[in-house]
């Protein structure tokens with residue numbers, strides 16, 4: 187970036203981490219489609235491998251195109267460093283595996299994306315990491331479920347289908363008093379919510395969604411807030427204090443000291459990413475950089491369109507209920523207003539009169555909306571969770587996760603609002 191540091195995402199996402207190529211003067215960050223990097227000499231190579239100096243070794247663990255993406259996202263969030271990964275799923279898995287090992291536990295909100303739920307409830311359990319699910323309605327649930335083996339708290343800022351914003355500050359404070367960092371999946375609310383400002387320690391993104399925005403690439407990012415005092419919690423955070431056998435017994439809180447408050451991301455990069463290999467491709471990083479450039483503008487329009495869709499649906503006689511943070515009351519609305527700035531996101535849920543058949547008929551009648559299992563695309567998307575994403579759950583489990591048989595979820599896109607509403611209108615007319 188130029189010498190003047192900006193605090194504004196509109197500027198950061200165009201300038202941070204890259205000015206121009208020193209050799210060719212290229213302005214756009216190039217796609218560094220290379221596997222490896224030439225060492226100056228054996229001394230240079232040895233110091234890179236020993237982490238005495240940070241620099242490029244091999245694209246599985248770092249790449250200059252991914253580096254620009256990492257710097258931009260870290261700066262956007264006010265964090266100390268970031269790590270680009272192959273998918274949002276890889277980011278969620280790394281987020282926990284970086285702190286918890288077999289025999290230890292994590293306390294997570296129940297309100298999660300289905301893929302994260304499976305990862306926590308099955309795969310991490312198979313690895314003997316016990317994920318304890320608690321309702322986010324009462325922040326004290328996190329305190330009650332934790333013990334001296336709890337290594338992290340985990341939640342989503344704006345979880346669907348319920349769309350009730352998570353009490354970030356309240357749960358972060360409970361964790362900080364006990365030496366437990368709060369990890370926030372902010373996928374559905376980039377720009378709108380800044381989790382580090384409310385005490386979260388780590389952010390997870392599926393960049394597949396709004397950050398990419400064009401629906402072309404799968405990716406994920408982990409962001410280190412650089413704001414968690416690992417040194418003070420030796421007992422509660424052994425992963426950060428245990429000597430690392432593959433780096434001659436290095437201790438992460440010590441090894442990171444000369445490099446800044448990046449112990450968490452340094453460990454994730456040099457152990458998990460090195461060993462498990464879920465690297466983001468440089469080409470995808472390039473595409474996400476294109477997405478980032480317009481993210482603040484797009485989020486503005488996504489939110490504006492979603493608020494209009496929520497209003498339209500609330501006035502429709504075939505719609506029995508609308509789920510949208512801006513239409514909520516009481517504590518749910520207070521949390522939305524406390525944590526989301528500049529809009530209430532672009533996810534809108536609603537129930538169609540006529541049960542499951544009407545929900546399906548509505549989806550089948552849509553002409554412009556895409557019927558896909560995704561969110562955050564520039565195009566408007568719709569899905570009927572009871573017959574798709576949540577179809578493997580029992581009726582009771584569906585109810586618990588907020589999915590009624592007649593529930594439809596929209597991810598409101600960037601088309602002209604008149605066209606979005608016209609498509610919903612004609613599909614609702616056919617829903618019975």
Ligand code: PLP
Pocket residue numbers: 273274275276278299301302342371373374391392393394404405406560561
């Ligand atoms: N987190 C949230 C909130 C998501 O919606 C998703 C995907 O839908 C993921 C994580 C997983 O991301 P990916 O599909 O990039 O692996």
